[in-house]
Amino acid sequence: MKPLEYREVEQRGLWFEEFQTGVRYLHRPGRTITEADNVLFTTLTMNTQALHLDAAFSDALPPFHQRLVNSMFTLSTLVGLSVAQLTQGTIVANLGFSEIAFPKPLFHGDTLYAETVVTDKRVSKSRPGEGIVTFEHTGRNQHGDVVATATRKTLVRMRPPEATT
Numbered sequence: 001m002k003p004l005e006y007r008e009v010e011q012r013g014l015w016f017e018e019f020q021t022g023v024r025y026l027h028r029p030g031r032t033i034t035e036a037d038n039v040l041f042t043t044l045t046m047n048t049q050a051l052h053l054d055a056a057f058s059d060a061l062p063p064f065h066q067r068l069v070n071s072m073f074t075l076s077t078l079v080g081l082s083v084a085q086l087t088q089g090t091i092v093a094n095l096g097f098s099e100i101a102f103p104k105p106l107f108h109g110d111t112l113y114a115e116t117v118v119t120d121k122r123v124s125k126s127r128p129g130e131g132i133v134t135f136e137h138t139g140r141n142q143h144g145d146v147v148a149t150a151t152r153k154t155l156v157r158m159r160p161p162e163a164t165t
Contacts, residue, residue, distance in 0.1 A: 011084065011088060012088050012089045012090060013083070013084075013085070013086050013087035013088040013089055013090040013091065013156075014086055014087075014090060014156075015090055015156070015157060015158060015159035015163065016090075016121065016123075016130065016131035016133065016156045016157065016158045016159070017158060017159050018159075019118050019121050019133050019156070020118060021118050021119060021120060021121060022117070022118070022119075023117065023118050024115055024116070024117045025082070025085055025086060025115060025116045025117075025118075026113075026114075026115050027081040027082050027084075027085055027113070027114040027115065027116065028113070030081070030111045030112055030113040030114075030142070031077055031081060031111065031112050032109065032110070032111040032112075033069050033073075033074075033077070033106060033107075033108060033109070033110055033111070033112060034108060034109070035067075035108045037069075037073065038052060038067070038069045038070055038073060038108060039052075039053065041070055041072070041073040041076075042070045042073070045070075045072065047070060047072070049070075051067060051068050052067055052068060052069070052070045053067070054067075055067055064105060064107075066107055066108075067107070067108065068105045068106070068107065069105065069106040069107060069108065069110070071102045071148070074102065074106050074112065074139060074147060074148045075097075075100060075148055075150060077112055077114075077139075078112065078114050078137050078138075078139040078148050078150065079137060079150070079152065081112070081113075081114035081139075082114055082116050082135070082137060086116060086135070087154060087156065090156055090157050091154055091155070091156055091157075092127075092130055092154075092155040092156065092157060093154070093155045094152060094153070094154055094155075095132065095153040095154060095155055096152070096153050097150055097151065097152050097153075098150075098151045098153075099149065099150065099151040100148075100149070100150045100151075101148070101149045101150075102147065102148050103145075103146050103147065103148075103149070104141070104145050104146065104147045105147065106139075106141060106147045106148075110141045110142060110147075111141065111142040112139050112140075112141065112147065112148075113139070113140045113141075113142070114137060114138070114139050114140075115137070115138050115140070116135045116136065116137050116138075117135070117136045117138075118133060118134070118135060119134045119135070119136050119151075120132075120133070120134040121133045121134070123158075124155065127155065129157065129158050129160075130155050130156065130157055130158060131155075131156055131158060132153060132154070132155060132156075133153070133154050133156050134151065134152070134153050134154075135151070135152045135153075135154065136149070136150075136151050137149065137150045137151075137152060
């Protein structure tokens with residue numbers, strides 16, 4: 001009996017040529033944020049802000065009366081949720097972040113959903129075989145409320161000649 005031959009598909013991000021401006025990518029699954037996530041990230045990054053760590057302190061403060069998820073964790077997770085679909089193995093580097101905002105807080109037990117729009121792309125003038133892609137990331141909670149936004153410029157590889165579609 002002849003063994004079956006399979007076409008192989010390796011999960012990767014998109015090559016520079018595959019990005020199109022004006023496309024919105026919805027990244028799934030979302031990520032439910034736990035108390036352990038928030039406390040671990042907050043303590044690993046030496047952020048001693050009581051709003052993230054001290055339940056008694058936070059519970060007494062209006063308007064939220066509970067601990068807030070560290071906004072840097074929210075931003076990191078927002079970008080992380082996009083990696084598998086957009087940049088896994090094709091990114092060279094993040095070039096910068098701008099226009100970062102947190103219009104509403106994220107709380108323990110909330111689920112973060114990410115979406116990304118490609119707003120610009122251009123071939124790099126100084127790095128052959130690479131291009132610059134600008135992403136606008138939006139994070140929403142399980143109710144659809146926007147909890148984070150950020151613009152990110154990245155350096156992305158162009159499709160190598162040996163890469164197949």
